[in-house]
Amino acid sequence: MDKQPTTRRDFLGLAGGAAVAGAVPIVTLRPLDATPAMLSGAIRNVVGEAPIRNGKVKLDIPPLVENGNTVPMTVSVASPMTAEDHVKSIHVFNEKNPQPNIGNFHLGPSSGRAQIATRIRLADSQKVVAIARLSDDSFWSASADVIVTLAACTEEVN
Amino acid sequence: MAALINVPPKAKRGDVIEIKTLMSHIMEPGYRRTAEGSILPRDIITSFTCRYNGAEIFRADLFPAISANPFFSFFTVAKESGKLEFEWIGDNGFSATASASITVE
Numbered sequence: 216m217d218k219q220p221t222t223r224r225d226f227l228g229l230a231g232g233a234a235v236a237g238a239v240p241i242v243t244l245r246p247l248d249a250t251p252a253m254l255s256g257a258i259r260n261v262v263g264e265a266p267i268r269n270g271k272v273k274l275d276i277p278p279l280v281e282n283g284n285t286v287p288m289t290v291s292v293a294s295p296m297t298a299e300d301h302v303k304s305i306h307v308f309n310e311k312n313p314q315p316n317i318g319n320f321h322l323g324p325s326s327g328r329a330q331i332a333t334r335i336r337l338a339d340s341q342k343v344v345a346i347a348r349l350s351d352d353s354f355w356s357a358s359a360d361v362i363v364t365l366a367a368c369t370e371e372v373n
Numbered sequence: 374m375a376a377l378i379n380v381p382p383k384a385k386r387g388d389v390i391e392i393k394t395l396m397s398h399i400m401e402p403g404y405r406r407t408a409e410g411s412i413l414p415r416d417i418i419t420s421f422t423c424r425y426n427g428a429e430i431f432r433a434d435l436f437p438a439i440s441a442n443p444f445f446s447f448f449t450v451a452k453e454s455g456k457l458e459f460e461w462i463g464d465n466g467f468s469a470t471a472s473a474s475i476t477v478e
Contacts, residue, residue: 285440312438313404319434325450326430327389332446336402336438367402367440 257315272357283367292329336367384451402437418463
């Protein structure tokens with residue numbers, strides 16, 4: 216999504232407007248990124264009204280990455296992966312990319328082990344959330360904070 | 374389209390085996406701008422499926438936040454000898470398949 220820099224003119228216009236309107240504090244202009252509200256919206260789309268509990272899920276992602284274009288990520292869930300008790304799906308979300316979704320991964324008892332790995336893009340330093348849906352339709356989650364030095368997704372193409 | 378598939382050629386019955394796949398694809402997220410300011414249209418793979426002798430064992434929905442040349446690692450139980458089939462589907466009619474055989478003893 217557009218990450219247009221605030222021009223001097225826009226800023227002065229806003230500041231002037233604020234001064235006219237009274238002592239309104241200058242609000243930081245947020246770029247059109249996924250906000251925590253979009254993150255929770257995307258999570259609710261998957262989970263619905265069901266409670267999400269912490270635990271069972273392990274999210275392995277480096278805490279500090281230089282290049283946000285390829286961040287290795289592994290999600291594993293403590294589960295016996297039997298027909299009665301297995302992981303149905305793993306959903307991964309982010310907080311500040313243009314879109315809150317990263318990927319949905321569908322597994323089953325034939326997976327044997329509830330673990331997936333891939334490489335993701337992160338447009339900013341942010342929180343990554345992994346949620347697992349178990350066969351009894353309970354949801355478990357884990358999150359991790361990642362600091363990104365070089366952002367992905369929104370850079371200019373040379 | 375170039376796909377890299379890593380499946381153990383042989384396994385013992387009941388073993389949990391790791392499968393690794395990589396498909397070459399730009400995964401253009403649809404948010405990048407050229408120097409002239411126009412937005413590059415989205416061009417990503419949206420779906421990846423793995424079937425083991427016809428039965429789906431792993432499926433992924435991909436979003437622009439998946440890196441270029443999507444890589445996946447996942448697991449399955451080696452049940453019987455046969456074929457693993459992989460399918461990638463994406464924007465602009467993108468479609469690619471690959472397969473690998475496994476011998477289970």
